[in-house]
Amino acid sequence: xxxxxxxxxxxxxxxxxxxxxxxxxxxxxxxxxxxxxxxxxxxxxxxxxxxxxxxxxxxxxxxxxxxxxxxxxxxxxxxxxxxxxxxxxxxxxxxxxxxxxxxxxxxxxxxxxxxxxxxxxxxxxxxxxxxxxxxxxxxxxxxxxxxxxxxxxxxxxxxxxxxxxxxxxxxxxxxxxxxxxxxxxxxxxxxxxxxxxxxxxxxxxxxxxxxxxxxxxxxxxxxxxxxxxxxxxxxxxxxxxxxxxxxxxxxxxxxxxxxxx
Amino acid sequence: xxxxxxxxxxxxxxxxxxxxxxxxxxxxxxxxxxxxxxxxxxxxxxxxxxxxxxxxxxxxxxxxxxxxxxxxxxxxxxxxxxxxxxxxxxxxxxxxxxxxxxxxxxxxxxxxxxxxxxxxxxxxxxxxxxxxxxxxxxxxxxxxxxxxxxxxxxxxxxxxxxxxxxxxxxxxxxxxxxxxxxxxxxxxxxxxxxxxxxxxxxxxxxxxxxxxxxxxxxxxxxxxxxxxxxxxxxxxxxxxxxxxxxxxxxxxxxxxxxxxx
Numbered sequence: 001x002x003x004x005x006x007x008x009x010x011x012x013x014x015x016x017x018x019x020x021x022x023x024x025x026x027x028x029x030x031x032x033x034x035x036x037x038x039x040x041x042x043x044x045x046x047x048x049x050x051x052x053x054x055x056x057x058x059x060x061x062x063x064x065x066x067x068x069x070x071x072x073x074x075x076x077x078x079x080x081x082x083x084x085x086x087x088x089x090x091x092x093x094x095x096x097x098x099x100x101x102x103x104x105x106x107x108x109x110x111x112x113x114x115x116x117x118x119x120x121x122x123x124x125x126x127x128x129x130x131x132x133x134x135x136x137x138x139x140x141x142x143x144x145x146x147x148x149x150x151x152x153x154x155x156x157x158x159x160x161x162x163x164x165x166x167x168x169x170x171x172x173x174x175x176x177x178x179x180x181x182x183x184x185x186x187x188x189x190x191x192x193x194x195x196x197x198x199x200x201x202x203x204x205x206x207x208x209x210x211x212x213x214x215x216x217x218x219x220x221x222x223x224x225x226x227x228x229x230x231x232x233x234x235x236x237x238x239x240x241x242x243x244x245x246x247x248x249x250x251x252x253x254x255x256x257x258x259x260x261x
Numbered sequence: 262x263x264x265x266x267x268x269x270x271x272x273x274x275x276x277x278x279x280x281x282x283x284x285x286x287x288x289x290x291x292x293x294x295x296x297x298x299x300x301x302x303x304x305x306x307x308x309x310x311x312x313x314x315x316x317x318x319x320x321x322x323x324x325x326x327x328x329x330x331x332x333x334x335x336x337x338x339x340x341x342x343x344x345x346x347x348x349x350x351x352x353x354x355x356x357x358x359x360x361x362x363x364x365x366x367x368x369x370x371x372x373x374x375x376x377x378x379x380x381x382x383x384x385x386x387x388x389x390x391x392x393x394x395x396x397x398x399x400x401x402x403x404x405x406x407x408x409x410x411x412x413x414x415x416x417x418x419x420x421x422x423x424x425x426x427x428x429x430x431x432x433x434x435x436x437x438x439x440x441x442x443x444x445x446x447x448x449x450x451x452x453x454x455x456x457x458x459x460x461x462x463x464x465x466x467x468x469x470x471x472x473x474x475x476x477x478x479x480x481x482x483x484x485x486x487x488x489x490x491x492x493x494x495x496x497x498x499x500x501x502x503x504x505x506x507x508x509x510x511x512x513x514x515x516x517x518x519x520x521x522x
Contacts, residue, residue: 025431032434039441043450050455051304117433173285180289184296192299 007103008111012079015114026116033120034127037070041128057189063132064215068143069186071125072150072210076158077118080110083155087162087175093253106159106244129218139218146214149229153209156236157182159244166247178205186211206236264359265367272371283379290329290384297325298391314454320481321452322392326384327477328449331408332440334377335415336369339439342423343432351517362510366416373412396481403488404480410495411472417502418468424506427513447473454478468498 019026044066048059076083089095089109098109129135129143161178168174185207193201201208209232217225276283305311305318316324342365345351354361385395422435444450447469453461464470475491 022430028429028431028434032431032437036434036437036441039438040444042445046445046456046460047451049457050451051307054300054303054307173282177285177289177292181292184292188296188300192296192303197299 004104004107008107011108011111012114015081015112019114019116022116026119029117030120030123033074033117034124037066037121037124037128041066054189055191057191060132060134061189061215061219062187063128064134064143064218065189065211066187067125067128067132068146068150068214068218069125069183069211070121070128071143071147072154073183074118074120074122074125075147075151076155077115078122079114079151080155081113081115081118082110083158083162084115084175084179085113086110086159087165087170090162090165090247090251091169095248095251096253099251105248106241110155110159134219138221142218142221145226146217146229149233150210150214152233153206153236154182156233156240157206159240160236163240163244163247166250181205182207182210202232206232209233209236265363268359268364268367269371272368273375276372276375283375284383287333287376287379287383290326290333290380291387293329294322294326294384294387295391298322298388301325302391314452315482316452316454319393320396322388323396324452324477324481325450326381326388327404327408327480328447328473329384330377330380331411331415331473331476332443332449334373334380335412336373336419337436338365338369338416338419339422339432339436341365342420343426346424346426346513355514355517362420362506365420369416370412400480400483403483404476407476407479407488407491407495410492410499411476413499414468414472414495414502417499417506418472421502421506421509424509424513427516443469443473446470448477449473452478468502471495471498 041062044059044062048062052058082089086109095105095109098105098112101108125147126143129140157178158175161174164174182205185201185205190198190201190208190212198208201212209229213225213229213232216222217229301318301321305313305321311317313321342351345354351361354364357364389395418439419436422432422439425435426432446464446467448454448456448464453464453470453474456464464474471491471494475495479488479491
């Protein structure tokens with residue numbers, strides 16, 4: 001376990017060094033993403049200015065939900081950037097490279113890329129939390145726990161959806177739909193949805209674990225909510241690893257020559 | 262003109278060759294329209310009124326459908342052109358006997374039309390089921406004229422962003438922020454009618470309102486004065502942005518350095 005963690009740290013250091021080779025692009029994309037997120041959030045400020053409460057859901061809740069979702073999305077892109085194009089990697093036979101090395105395939109492939117703009121998302125999440133007016137040191141601790149567990153669920157969901165590429169032979173359409181679905185559901189007030197939709201948001205497209213549930217935890221500590229988040233993260237992660245490895249048994253490639261940089 | 266028509270037809274047929282893929286890619290609109298319905302259904306119920314600032318729930322949903330159709334169906338030309346500039350493949354387009362910008366317009370339109378058609382049909386079916394039948398067919402021609410103007414305005418701004426790759430390394434942040442301005446000042450997620458008066462004034466004096474709000478509003482509640490105002494606004498902004506695009510393209514050609522091939 002410790003060996004794999006050291007391996008991950010080395011990968012992240014290498015990724016960061018590679019990203020810093022294009023420092024201007026990294027910084028401009030990060031700042032651009034912070035602005036992008038901030039400008040997008042203005043929509044909610046306008047909405048809640050006109051309609052102050054949606055079944056008990058207010059602008060403060062939106063700041064926290066948006067903060068958790070943005071930071072989780074950003075952390076996934078920063079540390080496991082290939083989670084966003086795993087389907088393409090499978091379809092194009094680019095897993096060959098990772099399979100030939102003595103390291104856990106899924107971990108290696110996911111952590112082999114950094115998405116530069118993700119740093120902007122990650123930072124914006126904290127800005128959004130601070131702007132919510134609910135900032136406290138305890139809250140910050142819960143925010144960090146919430147982001148970590150939301151990232152785990154988000155990554156697991158991406159792996160699950162993109163592992164379908166082992167069976168279907170295509171990945172990009174499902175990936176963009178899946179990302180759209182989980183992000184969109186996560187940043188809308190959960191009070192909008194009826195019981196059936198809520199079951200879907202916990203079990204099928206686990207957006208509740210990426211938005212409303214951790215946001216509730218940030219607002220006030222609760223053992224049951226923490227337990228629910230841990231259970232959700234562990235459950236989805238286990239399922240994702242099992243499905244990926246089941247798919248890996250079906251994997252075949254044309255031995256095309258690939259270069260992994 | 263014939264050659265541009267041929268480029269348009271090739272791109273159109275290219276999109277129509279894989280109808281299942283076209284349908285899958287367009288299915289995202291179902292998700293967005295469903296969530297919008299949940300949000301606005303509850304918002305209208307909470308406000309205790311059937312009409313908010315002149316729009317009913319039915320109007321709002323069809324407004325949002327047209328806005329989403331335009332947003333999801335317009336071609337991502339900024340990305341295409343900036344890649345062509347950065348990887349040098351623009352050289353292969355410039356030495357052909359056609360105008361580069363009109364070529365992009367024809368190919369973008371050929372790609373965009375089937376996608377917008379599919380988005381409208383899929384999203385329209387869902388909106389019909391949730392909020393009632395589409396607006397009167399009498400409204401459609403004026404909305405289509407404004408839609409064409411809006412599409413051209415998007416084309417100008419997208420091309421300008423793409424061509425900015427002549428000067429800057431990364432254009433993605435410009436594209437993100439532009440999209441968010443369309444979301445907010447174009448009234449894509451919330452009709453401008455629901456905004457405070459001061460913000461409506463600002464939004465309506467910028468091009469974004471003519472790119473989104475104009476056609477969507479005319480689709481649900483057309484009136485001759487509004488149509489004339491939108492048409493004049495679109496023509497003025499087209500003249501300004503079209504002139505700027507031609508200028509930037511001419512200047513960019515002077516900066517272009519092609520080394521080998």
